[in-house]
Amino acid sequence: MSPLDAASRPDPWRRLLDAVLNADNHSLEEMADGADTSPFHFTRQVRRGSGEPPIALRRRITLERAAWLIQRGTSVTDCAFDSGYESVEGFSRAFARAFGHPPTAMPPATDRGHWLPAPNGLHFHSPTVLYVDAGTANEHSAGDVVALMVRHDLDDTRELLSVCGSVNTDDYRRSRLVGHQVLPWHGPEESIAAVATRLVRTKLPWLATVEGSPAPDLDGPDDVASLRGEHERIAPRWLALIREIERADAWTDVVIDALCDPPESFLMSQIVAHELTFAAHRRQLIRWMLSDAGIELSTATIDPDPIMWHRRSWHAES
Structure with missing residues (x-):
């Protein structure tokens, strides 16, 4: 296959991300099914492209999304269940471990104040945007x-x-x-x-x-x-x-x-x-x-x- 042939195909990294972040995919098996591959192969591909296992990547992006919503007035309770947690307490513990403070202490909205540390530059940015920070782009980026x-x-x-x-x-x-x-x-x-x-x-x-x-x-x-x-x-x-x-x-x-x-x-x-x-x-x-x-x-x-x-x-x- 020539580079031109490869370049004309759908973006494989986007396909993997879609499977990770799809709201209906709650388990590794469901993510892998969404990408038409096995859980083992799917995990290896996502790790290779992002430096994060798929479950960890999904959890971080989900918490960033929740923080973004809380900054803009969504209640902690609504964010907890919307993020797939079974209880507000479980969500609050996960949020506090990630951000260093409970969701009720989330500061007012800033440009990127809802971002967590990431090895790959992938962050939740708005309901329609997944932001790729050029400063920490993944290893397959041609930017670095x-x-x-x-x-x-x-x-x-x-x-x-x-x-x-x-x-x-x-x-x-x-x-x-x-x-x-x-x-x-x-x-x-x-x-x-x-x-x-x-x-x-x-x-x-x-x-x-x-x-x-x-x-x-x-x-x-x-x-x-x-x-x-x-x-x-x-x-x-x-x-x-x-x-x-x-x-x-x-x-x-x-x-x-x-x-x-x-x-x-x-x-x-x-x-x-x-x-x-x-x-x-x-x-x-x-x-x-x-x-x-x-x-x-x-x-x-x-x-x-x-x-x-x-x-x-x-x-x-x-």
Whole structure:
């Protein structure tokens, strides 16, 4: 299926949201039925697109709607039963846990005073609008360039490592660029094995610096199975770091890397830009080396272009 074919289809994310927020869907099973899928697959899709499980997403949006109505004069009792709660007491407890005060203490209407913290920018805005806050848009939004590039890097690395698994040992370790170095302090990267190893492990020193962890071992096993396992462990840590930097608006914060000799200071923005730059370079090196080994990559399944990756990842589960 071409990107144009995919783009002409109904928005799959909107279909999922409709199933989550449909007033008649009170359970996970009913939501999944509304999206014509299984509860397991539905939960995975919603989590992937929003960062929230469907029940939690529905509960938060419902409470935001209730707060919006209370600000505009609707009684707590009416809001409780309209929101699907069996009692006013149960609604008031849920409301207080979410907002930090009971519904009777809801302040007067403000522009967005009824919003709760969200990992995805999705909020109730009015009876006819679901607002997507550009400042915290979900990971499939094309608006957040950093999020798009970070996810593309991790997904592309995963796909390339999978292809590397089909290369025989001699080709995997054969020197193809004699004396080549991406960065002097990383040493020679002449083979698929060497480039793949650095691609996977160069995030580890940064993670150790920010997390305060011991210096990592960058010279462990370099077989494909080991690198794939490492990548799956490193990727969520790296994503968590990026999300925390974004959440705290900490791009200009400074870390002092005591693992350097002598210690150096770096901006968070410098660290992420550095990794994205050289990860992209190494991924392209691996592509060239795989081609040199006689393995042609199909862009239908593994594409270096973040535009095509974003379109495919957005429509893949529609």
